[in-house]
Amino acid sequence: MTSKELAWRIRRHALEMTHVSGGSHIAAILSIADIMGVLYNDVMNIFPDDPKNDKRDRFILSKGHAGAAVYAALAEKGFFDVEKLKTHYSDGSMLSGHVSHKGVPGVEFSTGSLGHGVCVAAGMAMAGKCDERNYRVFSVIGDGECDEGSVWEMALFANHYRLSNFTVIVDHNKMQSLDTCEKTLELINLAEKWRAFGWKVIEIDGHNHDELREALLEKSENKSTCIIAHTVKGKGISFMENNILWHYRDPQGEFYENAVKELEDAK
Numbered sequence: 001m002t003s004k005e006l007a008w009r010i011r012r013h014a015l016e017m018t019h020v021s022g023g024s025h026i027a028a029i030l031s032i033a034d035i036m037g038v039l040y041n042d043v044m045n046i047f048p049d050d051p052k053n054d055k056r057d058r059f060i061l062s063k064g065h066a067g068a069a070v071y072a073a074l075a076e077k078g079f080f081d082v083e084k085l086k087t088h089y090s091d092g093s094m095l096s097g098h099v100s101h102k103g104v105p106g107v108e109f110s111t112g113s114l115g116h117g118v119c120v121a122a123g124m125a126m127a128g129k130c131d132e133r134n135y136r137v138f139s140v141i142g143d144g145e146c147d148e149g150s151v152w153e154m155a156l157f158a159n160h161y162r163l164s165n166f167t168v169i170v171d172h173n174k175m176q177s178l179d180t181c182e183k184t185l186e187l188i189n190l191a192e193k194w195r196a197f198g199w200k201v202i203e204i205d206g207h208n209h210d211e212l213r214e215a216l217l218e219k220s221e222n223k224s225t226c227i228i229a230h231t232v233k234g235k236g237i238s239f240m241e242n243n244i245l246w247h248y249r250d251p252q253g254e255f256y257e258n259a260v261k262e263l264e265d266a267k
């Protein structure tokens, strides 16, 4: 499987999962499908048959509302049966809407309350450094999530301890849940902000797999890395792209059918 195939499957699964369950956040999931595809296919050291292997790289989706992307990536990589995805968001399922580690092999930490997951990820990177371990830690955060003060406290911490094993990917789709980032709380010069906090910053097109791969494989000697991935919320389903309605709306009826057609045509 290539990273592009994995990204396509993540999109296809997520569409089905949110359709069947009536779940939200399809646009936020589509936004990171390429990032997840490259991370899980080409970059991270993973052990689907031994999910807690000490040598594994760690990943935390800090914007936990896009959890379906993690579940789909894990299932496709063999952590659990792809059939389980059909239970997403239903009563008694281990696959909750916001990503959960409870009973789900491969998920490191439950998230959903923005501004928390990335801080736990920094702690994991710190532990790796203290124990002189070689694993890397990755975390995906939203640009709206950058409004949380805890994100910047984490940025100070990671720089202070020179956590060079730590990479944060900002899913910079310029939108939040109800409006654009600009109208909600201005977030200008995002790259400069991270640089000012001492991080190595790489800006890329978050849907370009070559750029993603190169950036994710890069590791600084003495700095934490922030990849600002310019993305489109809803990417891959044209009527969802940059349309704030699809933060919460679930794909049903004609919307669902048209979305399926678009994805199948793009296969």
Ligand SMILES: Cc1ncc(C[n+]2csc(CCOP(=O)(O)OP(=O)(O)O)c2C)c(N)n1
Residues within 6 Å of the ligand: 028, 031, 063, 065, 112, 113, 114, 115, 141, 142, 143, 144, 145, 146, 171, 173, 175, 176, 177, 233, 247
């Ligand atoms: C602490 C906290 N406050 C509010 C929310 C509600 N909420 C869920 S998603 C979201 C928008 C997040 O925007 P962004 O980080 O840009 O992610 P996107 O959905 O655009 O990918 C908000 C405010 C939350 N989950 N956690």
